[in-house]
Amino acid sequence: MDPALAALGEFGLINLIRQRVHQRSPGTILGIGDDAALLALPAGGGLLVTTDMLLEGIHFQWHWGRPRELGRKAMAVNVSDIAAMGGRPLHALLGLAIPPAGPSLADLEALLAGLEEEAATYGITLVGGDTCRSQSGLVLAVTLLGTPPPGQALRRSGARPGDGLWVTGMLGGAAAGLLALERGLRPGAPWPADIARPAWLGAAEEAAIQAAIAVHLAPVPRLAAGQALVGCATAMIDVSDGVASDAGHLCAESRVAARILAGRIPIHPGAAAMGRLTGRDPLDLALRGGEDYELLFTTPTDPRPILGEVAPGLAVTRIGEVSAGQPVPRLAREDGREEILAGGFDHLRVSG
Amino acid sequence: MDPALAALGEFGLINLIRQRVHQRSPGTILGIGDDAALLALPAGGGLLVTTDMLLEGIHFQWHWGRPRELGRKAMAVNVSDIAAMGGRPLHALLGLAIPPAGPSLADLEALLAGLEEEAATYGITLVGGDTCRSQSGLVLAVTLLGTPPPGQALRRSGARPGDGLWVTGMLGGAAAGLLALERGLRPGAPWPADIARPAWLGAAEEAAIQAAIAVHLAPVPRLAAGQALVGCATAMIDVSDGVASDAGHLCAESRVAARILAGRIPIHPGAAAMGRLTGRDPLDLALRGGEDYELLFTTPTDPRPILGEVAPGLAVTRIGEVSAGQPVPRLAREDGREEILAGGFDHLRVSG
Numbered sequence: 001m002d003p004a005l006a007a008l009g010e011f012g013l014i015n016l017i018r019q020r021v022h023q024r025s026p027g028t029i030l031g032i033g034d035d036a037a038l039l040a041l042p043a044g045g046g047l048l049v050t051t052d053m054l055l056e057g058i059h060f061q062w063h064w065g066r067p068r069e070l071g072r073k074a075m076a077v078n079v080s081d082i083a084a085m086g087g088r089p090l091h092a093l094l095g096l097a098i099p100p101a102g103p104s105l106a107d108l109e110a111l112l113a114g115l116e117e118e119a120a121t122y123g124i125t126l127v128g129g130d131t132c133r134s135q136s137g138l139v140l141a142v143t144l145l146g147t148p149p150p151g152q153a154l155r156r157s158g159a160r161p162g163d164g165l166w167v168t169g170m171l172g173g174a175a176a177g178l179l180a181l182e183r184g185l186r187p188g189a190p191w192p193a194d195i196a197r198p199a200w201l202g203a204a205e206e207a208a209i210q211a212a213i214a215v216h217l218a219p220v221p222r223l224a225a226g227q228a229l230v231g232c233a234t235a236m237i238d239v240s241d242g243v244a245s246d247a248g249h250l251c252a253e254s255r256v257a258a259r260i261l262a263g264r265i266p267i268h269p270g271a272a273a274m275g276r277l278t279g280r281d282p283l284d285l286a287l288r289g290g291e292d293y294e295l296l297f298t299t300p301t302d303p304r305p306i307l308g309e310v311a312p313g314l315a316v317t318r319i320g321e322v323s324a325g326q327p328v329p330r331l332a333r334e335d336g337r338e339e340i341l342a343g344g345f346d347h348l349r350v351s352g
Numbered sequence: 353m354d355p356a357l358a359a360l361g362e363f364g365l366i367n368l369i370r371q372r373v374h375q376r377s378p379g380t381i382l383g384i385g386d387d388a389a390l391l392a393l394p395a396g397g398g399l400l401v402t403t404d405m406l407l408e409g410i411h412f413q414w415h416w417g418r419p420r421e422l423g424r425k426a427m428a429v430n431v432s433d434i435a436a437m438g439g440r441p442l443h444a445l446l447g448l449a450i451p452p453a454g455p456s457l458a459d460l461e462a463l464l465a466g467l468e469e470e471a472a473t474y475g476i477t478l479v480g481g482d483t484c485r486s487q488s489g490l491v492l493a494v495t496l497l498g499t500p501p502p503g504q505a506l507r508r509s510g511a512r513p514g515d516g517l518w519v520t521g522m523l524g525g526a527a528a529g530l531l532a533l534e535r536g537l538r539p540g541a542p543w544p545a546d547i548a549r550p551a552w553l554g555a556a557e558e559a560a561i562q563a564a565i566a567v568h569l570a571p572v573p574r575l576a577a578g579q580a581l582v583g584c585a586t587a588m589i590d591v592s593d594g595v596a597s598d599a600g601h602l603c604a605e606s607r608v609a610a611r612i613l614a615g616r617i618p619i620h621p622g623a624a625a626m627g628r629l630t631g632r633d634p635l636d637l638a639l640r641g642g643e644d645y646e647l648l649f650t651t652p653t654d655p656r657p658i659l660g661e662v663a664p665g666l667a668v669t670r671i672g673e674v675s676a677g678q679p680v681p682r683l684a685r686e687d688g689r690e691e692i693l694a695g696g697f698d699h700l701r702v703s704g
Contacts, residue, residue, distance in 0.1 A: 001700060005700055006700055006701055008700070009698045009700050009701045010698045010699040010700045010701070011597075011601075011698065013700060029398065030505065030507065033508070033605060034437070034507050034508050034509075034605070035402065035432075035433040035434075035436035035437050035508070035588075035589060035590055036400040036401060036402035036433045036434055036436075036437050036439070036496075036498075036505075037400070037401050037402070038398055038399070038400055038437070038500055038505045039398060039399040039400075039401065040396075040398050040399075041393060041398070041399055043395040043396050044392075044395050046381065046390055046391060046392050046393070047390070047391045047392075047393055047399065047497075048388040048389070048390055048391075049388060049389050049391065049443070049445060049479070049480065049495070049497065050387065050388035050389070050445075050480060051445045051447050051480065051481060051482050051493070051495055052447075052482050053447045053449060053482050053484060053491070053493060055449055055484065055485070055486050055487065055491070056487065057486075057487030057488075058449070058484060058485050058486060058487055059484075080387075081387040081388045082387075082388055084387035084388075085386070085387055085388050085390070087388070091401070093401060093402075093403045093495060095403050095404075095405045095447070095493045097405060097407055097410070097491070098699075098700065127401070128401065128402060128403065129403060130403050130404050130405050130493075131699060131700075132405060132407065132410060132411075132699040133407070133410050133699045133700065134407050134409075134410060134489070134491075135407065135408065135409030135410055135488065135489050136409075136487065136488045136489065137486070137487050137488065137489075139405070139407070139449070139486075139491055139493075141403070141405060141447045141482075141491075141493040143401070143403055143445060143495040144388075145399075145401065146388075148390055153382070153388075153390045155382065155386050156385070156386050156387070157386075236387075237387060238387055245363075249363075253385060253386070346361045346362045346363065347362040347450075347483060347484040347485045348353065348357055348358055348360070348361050348362045348365060348450065348483075348485065349358055349361045349362070
């Protein structure tokens with residue numbers, strides 16, 4: 001344990017967090033510093049609540065550096081869940097377990113600054129949490145509360161035969177970024193001397209890999225897009241485990257089939273570059289890599305005019321369509337083969 | 353990873369949880385199975401929210417067995433926080449990180465059954481969560497939502513000079529139970545052959561130690577007592593880190609001093625027995641051990657008639673009083689010495 005952190009102690013750290021947190025959500029009656037937070041919510045409007053954890057050694061490696069981005073990501077992955085419901089995030093809680101050989105006080109301050117930065121971006125107030133030790137590995141468990149859109153939250157269960165299946169942004173970036181980090185590439189750093197650089201890898205490919213690393217370290221939740229799709233999308237989910245898995249959830253909950261065209265998948269250029277570098281199939285990174293935190297949704301209309309207004313520059317791609325039938329997604333390859341699309345990221349099936 | 357658990361996979365496990373969860377709270381519009389849970393809350397009544405984690409190697413050891421009690425405790429420690437606000441728990445989320453060499457599917461099922469059992473006791477519905485791997489050690493991160501009592505939640509900040517300082521139940525039981533578990537004693541098991549049994553340790557002492565083990569493994573949150581104290585108590589906190597620390601929080605938030613009489617501390621008989629067995633001071637276990645999950649509160653009146661009605665048999669003890677002055681608790685010993693009471697459990701100051 002960093003002596004500065006041990007000297008501060010658990011309650012000193014909680015006080016430090018309490019002092020640095022800005023009140024920016026309506027309805028915070030009582031924030032950090034009591035047994036529970038006390039909130040006032042808009043009458044009759046309902047409440048959205050979600051929780052997502054990031055664990056060292058599983059979701060991130062401490063030696064990648066970048067505690068600020070880690071704090072941002074811990075908040076962002078939860079914002080993405082609220083975005084996928086078309087909601088508005090308001091209040092957050094942070095569970096923080098710190099290993100003995102863990103971060104210094106300065107690293108923790110950077111992490112908290114990143115969390116607060118992301119909270120500021122989306123109008124969220126940190127109102128409570130829990131701080132303790134862990135035996136090994138930093139644990140970040142964020143819970144996020146918000147309000148559903150007026151009318152109805154956007155669920156996974158509303159897709160109807162005939163709807164188009166759409167996705168925001170590019171896919172496979174986060175998985176490619178993870179591959180790059182695992183190989184020793186670092187954000188903003190020049191190509192490492194100890195990694196052979198193939199002749200085909202030019203400045204454009206290197207920039208694409210850097211962009212993929214940025215997606216992995218600090219994904220951008222599609223909050224404005226999610227909110228704008230209320231009234232347009234019939235079902236929505238965020239792409240956290242990969243389209244293969246997440247389209248499967250959408251089909252199962254909506255009891256519909258979906259046909260996804262392989263040639264339409266918007267593959268992140270960093271996934272193309274890392275695929276070529278490592279021999280991995282870029283399409284597989286895009287479909288099964290996970291952690292892109294884009295939105296996958298169904299709609300009977302063209303969502304591009306709506307999304308073009310709130311998120312100009314954000315790619316929006318029709319990757320397939322919904323039909324009646326066995327409630328699973330199928331992948332139609334360009335050579336005419338068609339197969340059930342399965343096998344996104346599953347935490348408990350990963351070896352090691 | 354248990355092959356049965358790996359075969360089930362992350363989403364199979366989530367489905368299993370979803371199937372076993374009972375809906376018992378009003379206002380659950382959308383529970384497990386979407387990006388976020390959607391709840392309807394009583395209009396204008398406000399919301400309480402709290403989160404508490406249990407980590408293997410820190411809060412519990414897997415080799416103690418008792419996954420059912422572990423599930424109960426993960427919920428109970430959060431119920432205790434809502435109890436300390438005088439509130440009513442309604443909805444919970446479970447963050448669950450599972451190590452590769454971790455629990456079997458059967459153990460996880462027992463753990464979830466315990467969690468659900470505790471949820472049933474207090475009228476709580478599990479509405480969401482997050483499941484993933486951990487690199488080492490099981491992590492349970494429960495978030496609990498509830499409603500504050502009509503009028504006002506009971507805070508830590510309302511204590512006034514002249515109020516009595518009271519505590520429910522007996523103190524030091526959880527710390528004594530932990531000592532016993534660490535020495536190899538097990539719940540319901542006969543005295544281990546490899547631990548010398550002193551002559552003074554009779555059946556009564558052994559039963560007291562067993563009771564202390566039960567407090568540590570599955571503490572009983574004082575929900576009915578907390579609710580009944582609304583309108584009577586001026587400030588309240590649950591005893592999670594020990595009275596030394598928790599009275600400190602109460603004094604700091606209320607900006608009052610408190611004088612605690614050492615001779616009045618209701619020491620759990622298991623703490624007396626384990627103190628004698630290990631050479632630890634039972635008073636120190638009671639004041640600094642933590643995890644008893646009793647309620648520490650201030651009131652200008654006698655709370656015993658009120659508590660006697662909702663929690664017959666629950667000890668209620670006046671351990672001191674509130675006064676103006678430096679906002680810290682002081683301990684008055686029976687020999688007349690008086691000292692600032694400090695040093696409850698602090699996660700980041702513990703060595704190792």
